Amino acid sequence: MRSIVLTKGVPDFSEGAVSFDEDGHLERGKTPTVMNPNDEKALQAALQTKVRHGGHVSGMSMGPPGYGEVLGEAMEEVYADDLYLLSDRELAASDTWATAITLCTGIEKYADEIGGVDLVFAGFKTADGETGQTGPQTCWGLEWPIVTHVLALDIDPDERRLRAKRLVEGDRDEIETVEAPLPCVVIADPEFSPTYRKASHRLTHKRLRAETRERAEEYEEHMTTWNQQDLNLDPEYIGLDGSPTIVSSVDPIPKAPSEREATVIEPGGEGMEELFGEMNEFAAARGD
Amino acid sequence: MSTDLASDDAGYEHYEAVVVGCGPGGAAAASRLADHGVETLVLERGVEAGSKNVSGGLIYAEDSAPYTIDDLFPDFRQEASERPVTDYRIHNVSGRQVKSYDLTGLHEHDTDWCDAVLRRPMDSWLEDRVHEMTSETGGGVLSGVRANGLLRENGEIIGVTFDEIDPITADVVIAADGVNSELARDAGLMDWEEPEDWFQGVKAVVDMDPETVNDRFDISEGEGAAHLFSGDLFSDVRGGGFLYTNEDSLSIGTVFHLDSLVEEEAEPHELLDALLTHPLLAKWLGDSYDEREYSAKLVPDSKKVALREPYRDRLLLVGDAGGQMQAQGPIIKGMNHAVTAGALAADAVALAQGEGDAEAAGRRYASMLEKSGTMEKLRPKRYEYSSRVSERSLTTRAVEGVLNSRVGSAAVGNRIADRLLRRAYNSPGLVGMLPDTETGYVTLPSIIGAEHGRTIHWDNEIEPPSLADRIGDLTYDTDVGNPHIRLRDESFEASGAAVYACPVSAEEFGGGCYRSEVVETNGSEERLVSLDTQPCVECGTCAVVADTEWEHPRGGKGVEFREG
Ligand SMILES: Cc1cc2nc3c(=O)[nH]c(=O)nc-3n(C[C@H](O)[C@H](O)[C@H](O)COP(=O)(O)OP(=O)(O)OC[C@H]3O[C@@H](n4cnc5c(N)ncnc54)[C@H](O)[C@@H]3O)c2cc1C
Ligand code: SF4
Numbered sequence: 094m095r096s097i098v099l100t101k102g103v104p105d106f107s108e109g110a111v112s113f114d115e116d117g118h119l120e121r122g123k124t125p126t127v128m129n130p131n132d133e134k135a136l137q138a139a140l141q142t143k144v145r146h147g148g149h150v151s152g153m154s155m156g157p158p159g160y161g162e163v164l165g166e167a168m169e170e171v172y173a174d175d176l177y178l179l180s181d182r183e184l185a186a187s188d189t190w191a192t193a194i195t196l197c198t199g200i201e202k203y204a205d206e207i208g209g210v211d212l213v214f215a216g217f218k219t220a221d222g223e224t225g226q227t228g229p230q231t232c233w234g235l236e237w238p239i240v241t242h243v244l245a246l247d248i249d250p251d252e253r254r255l256r257a258k259r260l261v262e263g264d265r266d267e268i269e270t271v272e273a274p275l276p277c278v279v280i281a282d283p284e285f286s287p288t289y290r291k292a293s294h295r296l297t298h299k300r301l302r303a304e305t306r307e308r309a310e311e312y313e314e315h316m317t318t319w320n321q322q323d324l325n326l327d328p329e330y331i332g333l334d335g336s337p338t339i340v341s342s343v344d345p346i347p348k349a350p351s352e353r354e355a356t357v358i359e360p361g362g363e364g365m366e367e368l369f370g371e372m373n374e375f376a377a378a379r380g381d
Numbered sequence: 382m383s384t385d386l387a388s389d390d391a392g393y394e395h396y397e398a399v400v401v402g403c404g405p406g407g408a409a410a411a412s413r414l415a416d417h418g419v420e421t422l423v424l425e426r427g428v429e430a431g432s433k434n435v436s437g438g439l440i441y442a443e444d445s446a447p448y449t450i451d452d453l454f455p456d457f458r459q460e461a462s463e464r465p466v467t468d469y470r471i472h473n474v475s476g477r478q479v480k481s482y483d484l485t486g487l488h489e490h491d492t493d494w495c496d497a498v499l500r501r502p503m504d505s506w507l508e509d510r511v512h513e514m515t516s517e518t519g520g521g522v523l524s525g526v527r528a529n530g531l532l533r534e535n536g537e538i539i540g541v542t543f544d545e546i547d548p549i550t551a552d553v554v555i556a557a558d559g560v561n562s563e564l565a566r567d568a569g570l571m572d573w574e575e576p577e578d579w580f581q582g583v584k585a586v587v588d589m590d591p592e593t594v595n596d597r598f599d600i601s602e603g604e605g606a607a608h609l610f611s612g613d614l615f616s617d618v619r620g621g622g623f624l625y626t627n628e629d630s631l632s633i634g635t636v637f638h639l640d641s642l643v644e645e646e647a648e649p650h651e652l653l654d655a656l657l658t659h660p661l662l663a664k665w666l667g668d669s670y671d672e673r674e675y676s677a678k679l680v681p682d683s684k685k686v687a688l689r690e691p692y693r694d695r696l697l698l699v700g701d702a703g704g705q706m707q708a709q710g711p712i713i714k715g716m717n718h719a720v721t722a723g724a725l726a727a728d729a730v731a732l733a734q735g736e737g738d739a740e741a742a743g744r745r746y747a748s749m750l751e752k753s754g755t756m757e758k759l760r761p762k763r764y765e766y767s768s769r770v771s772e773r774s775l776t777t778r779a780v781e782g783v784l785n786s787r788v789g790s791a792a793v794g795n796r797i798a799d800r801l802l803r804r805a806y807n808s809p810g811l812v813g814m815l816p817d818t819e820t821g822y823v824t825l826p827s828i829i830g831a832e833h834g835r836t837i838h839w840d841n842e843i844e845p846p847s848l849a850d851r852i853g854d855l856t857y858d859t860d861v862g863n864p865h866i867r868l869r870d871e872s873f874e875a876s877g878a879a880v881y882a883c884p885v886s887a888e889e890f891g892g893g894c895y896r897s898e899v900v901e902t903n904g905s906e907e908r909l910v911s912l913d914t915q916p917c918v919e920c921g922t923c924a925v926v927a928d929t930e931w932e933h934p935r936g937g938k939g940v941e942f943r944e945g
Contacts (some may be wrong), residue, residue: 289546290545290546290547291394291546291547292394292396292422292424292523292526292546292547292549293394295523295526295546296422296516296520296521296523299512299521299523300516300521
């Protein structure tokens with residue numbers, strides 16, 4: 094079993110870490126980069142697969158050299174064997190489409206040169222873009238099946254199939270079980286929870302953790318960087334030029350007025366009318 | 382809704398040996414099993430071994446023991462213990478009067494060495510060693526996993542069931558899960574019925590930098606002090622106190638007979654405070670008092686409950702789980718016996734390998750406990766004789782009467798008596814027979830204190846933290862909505878004793894586990910007890926003194942001791 098986990102760095106949006114300028118724009122330079130929070134679930138899904146079925150896990154990311162640290166963190170969490178960073182100035186300002194093409198090419202190069210890939214894991218949505226597109230687009234490029242919103246995962250290595258429980262339309266009460274052949278792309282849901290009900294799995298988990306601890310401290314020695322030349326990417330498809338997405342403008346979210354007025358509206362028909370009236374007025378005043 | 386997909390295809394996993402609990406007993410058993418090349422899996426409910434454990438803290442290496450902890454873990458003393466005991470005293474207290482005896486003789490009898498320990502650092506160190514050793518034979522240690530019962534087939538024990546993982550079958554199961562062993566109870570080998578069978582220990586770890594420890598106890602680096610306390614310090618509650626020096630802290634605590642706590646309706650934390658605030662302790666505590674941790678645990682009384690045949694089918698009980706905790710008068714020996722028993726159980730398993738019947742290992746183990754003299758220490762035959770005489774309340778009352786009379790006091794109080802007493806205290810045989818009555822714990826020591834003692838004139842200024850602060854300083858990972866103890870009978874008659882005997886509850890204290898209130902029903906008043914397990918320190922007391930359904934919390938949940 095060989096898996097690749099896709100992960101990426103995002104600005105640390107947590108209280109105290111994130112920094113905005115006066116206009117409310119994010120100051121990237123002043124905000125530290127951390128691993129995309131949802132990717133943790135992708136890592137957990139990959140780790141569960143490695144613990145239960147053995148094999149090799151590689152972490153992969155596209156981004157500036159600074160993302161190496163994020164990959165190092167990923168190594169610690171997923172007990173990854175090695176790391177691949179797709180990094181080149183030419184790749185800057187890629188949208189989800191250009192990113193997916195780059196990742197796809199990276200995965201294919203990996204499959205050709207390192208070893209055939211059975212599973213690609215990705216997290217659900219990044220905390221900065223919030224599009225949720227990169228995973229599916231990468232899968233489209235690979236022409237593999239994809240299973241999204243995965244809550245639980247089991248793999249039958251002999252049959253080369255996976256079974257997954259997935260959320261249907263984000264509703265916690267509607268869970269379906271699906272099967273798919275390998276290779277396959279798996280998008281872990283933020284509610285994914287790994288389970289280790291077998292003692293032997295827990296022992297393996299513990300052994301992997303001990304083995305990884307040292308490796309993760311020197312993660313750079315286990316990281317391969319591939320640039321545009323290595324990947325042999327068509328400049329038309331990557332970076333800013335290859336990105337069809339146009340962000341027209343970013344609206345700052347208005348700050349809540351510091352002194353709020355509260356109007357208490359009684360429930361009932363009249364109350365509702367009053368409420369809608371108030372809301373209309375408010376919207377008009379804001380110019381929506 | 383379960384989102385687990387794992388197919389339970391292959392049935393149960395099997396290991397040659399499963400050890401439940403990674404305290405001294407479990408660690409000894411597992412390391413010895415690994416020596417024998419037996420595939421051994423150890424399951425420990427704490428996030429890390431030691432996070433659930435409390436002891437006063439002296440671990441003994443007895444000359445006569447077939448196994449000591451450093452036999453099994455050669456680096457133990459360098460890596461896992463605090464200070465060796467080089468100064469050993471007992472203080473008989475009567476009010477402000479104190480008579481101290483040097484107990485070094487008693488202490489050194491049959492002692493190769495003896496070190497103070499703190500259980501979190503000690504047990505977590507042992508866990509790492511045991512994991513290394515058992516990994517070699519295909520096993521290992523898993524923490525955060527709680528055994529919740531025995532797996533049976535046609536009525537015979539074949540393995541163990543757990544909260545966090547699937548059941549496991551094994552050729553042999555060693556229950557080293559401590560006092561309140563759920564496995565021993567499930568096997569029908571131990572019950573939690575009689576307060577007379579138990580002690581309750583309560584302890585505070587007090588911060589103190591190493592130089593201050595050396596200064597105040599007049600010791601150097603690499604030396605340590607042990608002090609015991611008895612007398613009227615604790616009113617009429619039968620038990621005593623201890624103070625041991627660690628590297629950079631003190632362990633100060635009390636150990637009382639549980640039945641006496643219940644009878645006297647005593648509050649354990651107040652008894653501890655009575656010790657902490659006694660003028661005698663002022664010279665050691667100084668005027669600033671920084672308590673790092675408050676903890677408590679039940680302790681079995683081996684004289685009454687050590688099982689002569691601690692096994693059933695392929696289940697072997699080791700340490701506190703089998704009642705192997707010896708109170709030799711004021712000296713408490715549990716850890717060392719757990720180590721001995723664990724190693725012997727492992728040897729028995731290795732010897733019995735290949736013998737067809739399930740109880741072969743158990744029988745060998747019981748016979749090794751007997752032949753090595755371990756059982757005689759734990760459950761001396763002469764105690765069974767002497768207790769019949771000395772615990773009979775009529776005799777006790779007569780002796781008390783004489784002692785309390787002027788003649789009696791004078792007899793104990795004369796100079797020759799002083800010499801004799803010093804000798805008596807240092808005689809292991811006599812001390813071991815100190816009857817478990819007020820006479821031994823309270824009357825005699827306080828007469829000694831009053832007759833021979835000198836008066837302490839200075840005051841003790843320290844203020845121990847309130848119960849609320851003590852609870853507030855502990856670390857908990859509460860299993861919200863899943864309490865591990867349930868009250869079966871809410872009436873005060875059935876469960877009221879827990880309101881005071883629980884070390885984190887008190888009358889008139891709303892922040893503890895047990896509370897009592899008077900409720901009016903149909904015009905008549907009824908006193909009821911309610912329970913909130915959040916502040917519970919998992920000592921086990923209410924399993925005995927109240928009518929409860931008592932289990933330990935799931936793996937990793939509940940209280941987490943950092944010192945122990
Ligand atoms: C206040 C006090 C003072 C003491 N003073 C001394 C002293 O000075 N010297 C001395 O030798 N002894 C002393 N003792 C007694 C001593 O602590 C015990 O006898 C000793 O710890 C017994 O060792 P054990 O291995 O049998 O059990 P424990 O040390 O209790 O270990 C049991 C282990 O099993 C784990 N466990 C329990 N249930 C489960 C489960 N269901 N599933 C998985 N794991 C489980 C626990 O977390 C724990 O790690 C004292 C005790 C107290 C309370
Ligand atoms: S609730 Fe019971 S087990 Fe918990 S601390 Fe109180 S007496 Fe001990």
